[in-house]
Amino acid sequence: MPLLLKLSALVFSLSANKTIFAPVSERTILKLQLPTDPLWVKNVVESNIEEILTDHAFCEQKAASNAITLIVQNPNLSDLVQEMAALVQEEMDHFKRVHDIILERGYLLGRERKDNYVNELRKFIIVGGGRQEQLLDRLLFSAMIEARSCERFKVMSEHINDKQLADFYHELMISEATHYSTFIRLAKKYCGELDVDKRWKEFLAYEAQVIQNYGKAESIHG
Numbered sequence: 001m002p003l004l005l006k007l008s009a010l011v012f013s014l015s016a017n018k019t020i021f022a023p024v025s026e027r028t029i030l031k032l033q034l035p036t037d038p039l040w041v042k043n044v045v046e047s048n049i050e051e052i053l054t055d056h057a058f059c060e061q062k063a064a065s066n067a068i069t070l071i072v073q074n075p076n077l078s079d080l081v082q083e084m085a086a087l088v089q090e091e092m093d094h095f096k097r098v099h100d101i102i103l104e105r106g107y108l109l110g111r112e113r114k115d116n117y118v119n120e121l122r123k124f125i126i127v128g129g130g131r132q133e134q135l136l137d138r139l140l141f142s143a144m145i146e147a148r149s150c151e152r153f154k155v156m157s158e159h160i161n162d163k164q165l166a167d168f169y170h171e172l173m174i175s176e177a178t179h180y181s182t183f184i185r186l187a188k189k190y191c192g193e194l195d196v197d198k199r200w201k202e203f204l205a206y207e208a209q210v211i212q213n214y215g216k217a218e219s220i221h222g
Contacts, residue, residue, distance in 0.1 A: 030147045030180065031200075033208035040215050041159040048218035049162075050102070054110040055219040057098040059149065062115065063179075064091035066142055074135065080186055087179065094172065101168070117221035118145060120210045124203065136191040140203050143183035145221075148211070150176035152220055 045052050067084040074080050102109055121144060125137040150173050157170035187196050214222055 030151055030177075031204055032147060032151055032211075033204060034211050036152055036155045036215060038155055038159040041156055044216060044218055045156060045160060046162070049105070049165075050107045051110070051218040052220065053098055053102050053105075053107065055113050055115075055222070057095050057102065057109060058112045059115070059220050060091045060095035060098060061112075062118070063145070064088045064095070066145075067091065070138065070142070073138075077190055080190065083182055083186065087182070090175065094175070097168075101164070113219060115219070115221055117148075117210065117214050121145065121207065124206045132191050132194060136187055136194055136196065136199060139183045139187040139191070140196075140200055143180050143187070143200075144203050144207055146176050146180040146183060148207070149220060150180055 064087070067087040071081050071084045071088075099109055121141055125141050126133050153169040153173040153176055157166050157168075157173055160166050160169070184196075184200070187200075216222070
């Protein structure tokens with residue numbers, strides 16, 4: 001079954017003691033080990049819409065910057081360059097759409113926030129090693145961010161008491177799923193000599209440790 005169709009099968013657990021995360025089956029299509037509790041939407045997102053939108057806008061800008069970096073570092077990989085060029089355009093279109101909503105609601109785009117979640121994930125990228133190992137980690141790092149963003153957007157679309165934002169985040173959930181798939185596909189295309197699946201499982205296990213510290217701040221990954 002295609003990834004986009006299977007997204008509807010994601011299961012999230014709501015704990016009685018209001019913790020943000022709970023165990024999830026490996027059948028979850030994105031393979032994330034700790035899902036976001038819907039209470040994050042009620043307790044954090046809905047009371048901090050302006051902050052969430054500003055953070056989201058800069059998430060889109062950073063995603064575009066990451067794609068540009070991949071182009072600069074790998075100009076000889078033509079398919080990757082083409083895919084990343086398209087991704088840059090899409091991410092900046094998302095940035096503008098988020099900014100449009102910010103202005104529409106009478107807000108102003110705030111200053112860029114540090115994304116501590118992403119910075120912690122970045123620490124898992126291999127330092128040194130061969131060029132292929134470095135490319136694999138950069139692609140899987142990118143896939144992980146897209147997977148978690150997709151999961152967060154899904155939770156927001158299903159639980160936020162705001163029709164405009166529910167529809168908007170449902171649409172972006174699908175885009176993030178496509179981006180996640182793109183990075184995994186490129187990893188297998190250009191790093192096929194390495195054990196991509198094994199390294200992806202390692203990333204998933206590391207992310208499960210990192211994400212335990214997040215889910216209470218007014219940001220997309222916080």
